[in-house]
Amino acid sequence: MLRRPVEPEGNAAVRLTIAGQSVTARRGESVATAALAAGLQATRNAPVSGEPRAPYCFMGVCFECLMTIDGQPNRQACLVPVQEGMTVEPQMQRPSLGVSGDG
Amino acid sequence: MADSVDIAVLGAGPAGMAAAVISANAGLKVAVLDDQAVPGGQIWRNVEAVAARGDLGLFGDDYAAGVDAVADFRATDVDYRPLSRVIGVEGADIGGDVLYVRDGKAGRLHAKRLIIALGAYERPMPFLGWTLPGVMTAGAAQIALKTGGLLPKRPFVLAGQGPLLLLLAAQFRAAGAAPDVLLRLDDPGRKWSAGKHGLRALAGFSDLLKGLKWQRALSDDVGKTIAGVTQLEASGGDRLAAVHWQTADGMAGEAKAATLLVHDGVIPNAQLTRAMRIPHRYDAAAAAWSPEASTDGQLADTDWAYVAGDNAGILGWAAATATGAKAGAAAAAALSAKAAVSNDVDRRLGRARAVRPLLDALYPPAQAFTAISDDTVICRCEAIKAGAVREALAMGAQGPNQIKAFLRTGMGPCQGRMCAYTVAALAAEAQGTALADTDLMRLRMPISPVTVAEMAHLNETDMDLPTA
Numbered sequence: 236m237l238r239r240p241v242e243p244e245g246n247a248a249v250r251l252t253i254a255g256q257s258v259t260a261r262r263g264e265s266v267a268t269a270a271l272a273a274g275l276q277a278t279r280n281a282p283v284s285g286e287p288r289a290p291y292c293f294m295g296v297c298f299e300c301l302m303t304i305d306g307q308p309n310r311q312a313c314l315v316p317v318q319e320g321m322t323v324e325p326q327m328q329r330p331s332l333g334v335s336g337d338g
Numbered sequence: 339m340a341d342s343v344d345i346a347v348l349g350a351g352p353a354g355m356a357a358a359v360i361s362a363n364a365g366l367k368v369a370v371l372d373d374q375a376v377p378g379g380q381i382w383r384n385v386e387a388v389a390a391r392g393d394l395g396l397f398g399d400d401y402a403a404g405v406d407a408v409a410d411f412r413a414t415d416v417d418y419r420p421l422s423r424v425i426g427v428e429g430a431d432i433g434g435d436v437l438y439v440r441d442g443k444a445g446r447l448h449a450k451r452l453i454i455a456l457g458a459y460e461r462p463m464p465f466l467g468w469t470l471p472g473v474m475t476a477g478a479a480q481i482a483l484k485t486g487g488l489l490p491k492r493p494f495v496l497a498g499q500g501p502l503l504l505l506l507a508a509q510f511r512a513a514g515a516a517p518d519v520l521l522r523l524d525d526p527g528r529k530w531s532a533g534k535h536g537l538r539a540l541a542g543f544s545d546l547l548k549g550l551k552w553q554r555a556l557s558d559d560v561g562k563t564i565a566g567v568t569q570l571e572a573s574g575g576d577r578l579a580a581v582h583w584q585t586a587d588g589m590a591g592e593a594k595a596a597t598l599l600v601h602d603g604v605i606p607n608a609q610l611t612r613a614m615r616i617p618h619r620y621d622a623a624a625a626a627w628s629p630e631a632s633t634d635g636q637l638a639d640t641d642w643a644y645v646a647g648d649n650a651g652i653l654g655w656a657a658a659t660a661t662g663a664k665a666g667a668a669a670a671a672a673l674s675a676k677a678a679v680s681n682d683v684d685r686r687l688g689r690a691r692a693v694r695p696l697l698d699a700l701y702p703p704a705q706a707f708t709a710i711s712d713d714t715v716i717c718r719c720e721a722i723k724a725g726a727v728r729e730a731l732a733m734g735a736q737g738p739n740q741i742k743a744f745l746r747t748g749m750g751p752c753q754g755r756m757c758a759y760t761v762a763a764l765a766a767e768a769q770g771t772a773l774a775d776t777d778l779m780r781l782r783m784p785i786s787p788v789t790v791a792e793m794a795h796l797n798e799t800d801m802d803l804p805t806a
Contacts, residue, residue, distance in 0.1 A: 262387075277577070291474050291475060292474070292477070
């Protein structure tokens with residue numbers, strides 16, 4: 236897991252909401268690194284096995300960082316730079332089509 | 339009107355930027371597509387911002403070299419398109435089209451010539467527990483350090499092999515986060531057998547000195563170093579709690595861990611060239627597949643596409659700037675533009691090639707001498723274990739493509755990026771064949787998942803389409 240030794244300040248600071256928590260990230264970093272630095276243990280549950288997963292590569296290869304960003308699911312959070320006011324949710328539910336009767 | 343350029347370059351790392359600079363300076367219309375927000379690729383990730391915040395010193399001279407390279411690239415009139423994800427390429431008689439997604443919309447860019455410089459990524463290293471949160475690649479943590487200024491939480495274990503592992507350890511140490519435990523998965527016996535490449539490698543003397551410096555830095559601050567590790571396991575419930583290991587001489591050990599970073603060398607990112615059906619060759623010394631290409635980088639069986647940098651085979655950033663320039667010049671020449679290639683290019687390339695046999699011999703993949711247990715997940719997307727693959731092979735699956743049909747290995751969102759090499763290795767193991775005679779699983783475009791809403795923008799239309 237990752238820690239943030241120095242809180243970004245001034246122009247370097249970007250405020251966003253991750254898993255309902257207001258966090259400060261550094262301009263230029265990705266949503267995925269910001270999520271781990273904010274203390275999130277897992278960014279999603281694996282859709283097949285249900286196990287918790289977290290980013291493995293941070294460079295668009297492993298697809299373990301799929302998160303819901305500003306309402307859009309399955310975005311590669313490591314390829315999305317943090318932006319002021321963003322809302323980010325981990326994907327802990329098994330995927331469903333969200334229609335009635337869908338199990 | 340159709341979006342059209344003379345040369346499309348994919349990737350804004352050392353090779354892509356060099357290719358773009360040389361062909362733009364030859365007077366051609368050049369576009370560069372890259373999935374990052376700023377130029378530099380992985381080696382020079384975020385280098386402009388790191389220089390601005392005064393942190394260049396953490397990463398060493400090779401990283402600092404990126405400052406000038408990015409500035410040279412920015413100084414051109416190249417049509418640079420960051421945050422653009424390439425999903426495919428369609429060849430045509432005169433040039434072809436690049437299909438990509440940017441800002442929630444798929445686009446089609448026509449180019450007379452294409453230069454593919456999509457770099458490399460870390461060789462996936464499957465072992466028991468590698469899917470636990472808290473386990474990531476050493477390169478991933480380096481990206482987090484370069485972009486967010488983040489450090490691994492302690493206790494911190496670093497495990498793996500290769501020259502990059504030593505560099506990363508030195509960088510974390512400089513940032514004040516030396517590993518508590520370093521597990522070296524390189525085979526100590528290799529040092530002697532690699533000796534025969536030593537004389538040739540002297541041509542790359544300064545690279546060798548760099549390696550010695552990193553080695554020395556390592557011995558200073560690391561809590562504990564264990565050499566000759568052949569078995570690695572991560573354990574925990576919902577996240578990493580401990581790392582366990584075993585050495586070649588039978589010594590077992592374990593350590594509590596909040597972070598485990600692993601590294602087993604790098605392999606070319608050949609997803610696009612493979613999906614294009616370019617023939618690929620297995621290079622046994624590098625233990626990796628790379629696309630077949632001419633010395634200028636022109637891809638086999640195409641008349642418009644080139645490959646450059648580590649995408650063509652791992653040689654490092656200095657060589658990537660050289661192969662990028664060569665591919666850029668060749669593509670420009672094919673369009674009757676005259677590019678000025680510096681005399682330095684072949685010297686840089688020669689130096690990188692001289693050191694490579696020694697590095698390859700010293701640092702074969704750890705997987706070459708560690709066995710993957712049946713319980714190890716090898717396809718992370720579909721949560722498929724090595725045992726299931728071995729079972730499919732025992733039942734008569736003929737190779738990676740049939741294993742995919744049986745089990746869905748490679749059919750999740752990463753499209754085999756994480757499991758293709760392992761599946762091929764398990765197939766070769768079961769069939770008693772050499773990896774060179776085993777094909778990787780077949781890839782198809784799009785090479786990255788794309789939504790229907792994104793795709794809807796591909797056809798030119800007057801309709802106002804949704805962007806989400």
